Amino acid sequence: MKHNYSVENDNLKLIPLEPEHLETVRxxxxxxxxxxxxxxxxxxxxxxxxxxxxxxxxxxxxxxFIIVDKDSAKPIGTVSLCSIRPETGEAELxxxxxxxxxxxGKGYGASALKLVIDFAFKQLNLDEVxxxxxxxxxxxIRMLEKCGLTFVEKFEKNNLVLHKMVLKKI
Ligand SMILES: CC(C)(COP(=O)(O)OP(=O)(O)OC[C@H]1O[C@@H](n2cnc3c(N)ncnc32)[C@H](O)[C@@H]1OP(=O)(O)O)[C@@H](O)C(=O)NCCC(=O)NCCS
Numbered sequence: 001m002k003h004n005y006s007v008e009n010d011n012l013k014l015i016p017l018e019p020e021h022l023e024t025v026r027x028x029x030x031x032x033x034x035x036x037x038x039x040x041x042x043x044x045x046x047x048x049x050x051x052x053x054x055x056x057x058x059x060x061x062x063x064x065f066i067i068v069d070k071d072s073a074k075p076i077g078t079v080s081l082c083s084i085r086p087e088t089g090e091a092e093l094x095x096x097x098x099x100x101x102x103x104x105g106k107g108y109g110a111s112a113l114k115l116v117i118d119f120a121f122k123q124l125n126l127d128e129v130x131x132x133x134x135x136x137x138x139x140x141i142r143m144l145e146k147c148g149l150t151f152v153e154k155f156e157k158n159n160l161v162l163h164k165m166v167l168k169k170i
Contacts, residue, residue, distance in 0.1 A: 007115045014115050017064035022049050025078050028099035037137050067112045079112050089127040091120050110146040127169040135161040
């Protein structure tokens with residue numbers, strides 16, 4: 001399943017995460033205003049990133065995408081479908097980053113996420129996607145709402161307050 005998926009709309013294309021993207025993604029993820037938006041906020045080393053990717057390739061329940069802007073043909077971000085559970089029909093929308101802060105708030109995040117949701121519902125035949133987002137991440141919550149997800153519960157993990165948001169296939 002890892003290497004034969006690719007989805008696109010008029011502006012964006014989602015392609016599989018490959019070794020050549022790892023350093024770009026690591027740099028995006030390590031930016032202060034990005035890593036503080038995730039549950040795990042540590043700086044990731046090159047070695048840790050390589051290890052993570054090696055483990056990722058063995059996993060059957062996790063698909064990481066690179067978001068490519070079709071106009072420039074450049075990677076602008078990343079997004080994943082994690083914890084894919086065909087037995088319950090659920091998966092988590094996770095690890096989304098629009099790398100350059102100047103590209104944020106322009107609709108790329110929601111546009112890419114809609115492609116992932118479509119992929120989950122139509123190609124993987126799942127019927128529920130959810131996101132777990134820090135309660136103070138207003139941009140991410142707004143992006144999830146724009147994609148149709150709604151708040152279901154507030155909970156704590158690692159002393160952080162999170163919101164779980166869900167979208168069921170109609
Ligand atoms: C979260 C993220 C992926 C969203 O991508 P994006 O391209 O900026 O998202 P969009 O432009 O599609 O939507 C963001 C929405 O939030 C709004 N927004 C941005 N900052 C906001 C703020 N501080 N308060 C309220 N709304 C805010 C934007 O105006 C936009 O809504 P609109 O289209 O109704 O105007 C991006 O901001 C990012 O990479 N953040 C850092 C990493 C991160 O937080 N990842 C998610 C972890 S759960």
